[in-house]
Amino acid sequence: MTEDPDRPRQRGAYAKGIARRQEILDRAIEVFAERGADRTSLRSIASAVGVTHAALTHYFGSLEELLVAVYQESTVPERQQPDTLPADASPVERMIESARTNREVPGLVQLYSTLVATALEEGRPAAREFATTRFSRLRREIAATVREQQEAGRMRQDVDADAVAALVVAASDGLQTQWLLDDSAPQHEALALLDRLLRPGSR
Amino acid sequence: MTEDPDRPRQRGAYAKGIARRQEILDRAIEVFAERGADRTSLRSIASAVGVTHAALTHYFGSLEELLVAVYQESTVPERQQPDTLPADASPVERMIESARTNREVPGLVQLYSTLVATALEEGRPAAREFATTRFSRLRREIAATVREQQEAGRMRQDVDADAVAALVVAASDGLQTQWLLDDSAPQHEALALLDRLLRPGSR
Structure with missing residues (x-):
């Protein structure tokens, strides 16, 4: 027999690990929505989520990495309201819509600000990687929309798409x-x- | 005798307290410049500044209030390079100049981001008061400049100064x-x- 008898069990353990990680993440999202992202520690989150500190460290590494995972999981399209934008919406209209859907998730905008400040x-590689990647992806996507809109005559021609x-x-x-600080x-x-x-x- | 014999001594103690607070603040500014504003505690700052935790609490109340004091002290005009702006500089030119002088103070931009996220x-009244007041003052000052520039014909008329x-x-x-995250x-x-x-x- 050349097959590894442990293989199926390992695969089962792996799938179970994934499910457990997701379970913790779902509960962590609720905890953050209730209490905010700051003034917290991996230990206090572990206690609120109902797992050990060791388990949280095993699945997420650090508080910083957990925060990034919570933000990313909270903004996957399936978790958000579908947007109602027309296909020819301008880049600014798209950002307004995206800000609106993010505001509907309690604590998400605060978590985003905390991640960007972090x-x-x-010495904060996970937060830096998250923020740098997000800005770079957003700029690239919006610049592409700008170029399309310039070609369609819906945006002025004399502006640089990347700027x-x-x-x-x-x-x-x-x-x-x-606006969050002062709604006037x-x-x-x-x-x-x-x-x-x-x-x-x-003009 | 109606004069309070303790008055001069009280005044002396008060002046000494002010001086001591300033001394701690000056040293705290150096500590923040070296190690950044986050992942820190009042206790670790006290140790780095060379005062007791009780003294730091006495003079600044909380870490949040100390961070606000450090930011405010670091941005008083006397501590900054004089700007080299012409009197008719546009609001955007003024913000570029202000961002440039702030970047010259190590750690200041990071501290600002941390304060805004906080x-x-x-439940963070000192940071909230700081950020809300700063944004409101800046918007008021810039709106006044916009109106002046509109009257002088240096800015388009069909835009709302507050917006x-x-x-x-x-x-x-x-x-x-x-730009701080990615200089491209x-x-x-x-x-x-x-x-x-x-x-x-x-146009």
């Missing part, structure tokens, strides 16, 4: 923060203004 | 973050683009 610190993409992402993030901040007006400034023939 | 959490102010602050903060992010190009879109006759 990414700026030294527009970076500006739209920055404006969306920054205005969300200002003109988030909607400022995004509508940016949208208008980018249309052809705006 | 402000978004529940422009919120947009410029958001773009400046967000692009700084993107077109921070300068995006801010120059926003500046141009706001000029009269841009």
Whole structure:
């Protein structure tokens, strides 16, 4: 016999591990929604989730990695409301819609801000990788939309697609923060203004 | 005698307290510049600054309040390079200059991001007061500059000054973050683009 008799059992253990990890992650998402992402420790989350500290470390490594996993799991398309955007929606309209769906998940915007702030610190590779990858992917996707809209005549031609993409992402993030702190901040007006400034023939 | 004989001594103790607080703050600024604002505790800062935990709590209350004090002290005009802006500099040019002087203080941008992320959490009144006040003051100042520039014909008339102010602050903060994470992010190009879109006759 050349087959490894342990193979099926290993595979079963692996599948069980995946399921257990997902179970912990689902519960962690609820815990974060209730208590926020900061002032917390892997130990206190383990206790709230109902697993040992060792189990949490086994599945997620560090608090930083768990936070990234919680954010990513909370923003997978299947967990979010389907968006209601027309196919020719502008980049700014897309960011407004995305900000709206993220706001519906309790604690998600706070978790995002915490992850970005953590990414700026030294020695935080998981948060940095998360934030850098997210910004880079968003800029690339938005720049592609800008080029399409420029070709279709729905966006002014004399703007660089990559600069527009970076500006739209920055404006969306920054205005969300200002509005969460103070709902008199003109988030909607400022995004509508940016949208208008980018249309052809705006003067 | 109606004069309180303790008055001069009290005043002396008060002045000494102020000086001691400033001494601790100066040293805390150095500590933050060296090790960053996160993953730290009042206890570890006390040890690095060379005071007791009780003394730090006496002068600053909490880690959150100490972080706010460090940020505010690091950004007082006397501590910064004088700016070299012409009197008619646009709001975007002013934000670029301010971002540049802040980047020269080690750890300051990271500390700012940490404070803003902290402000978004529940139960963090000092960080929230700091961030809300800062955004509100900046928007008010920039909106005033926008109105002046509109009157002087240096900015397009058909934009709302408050919306422009919120947009410029958001773009400046967000692009700084993107650039710190990845220096291929077109921070300068995006801010120059926003500046141009706001000029009269841009089309």
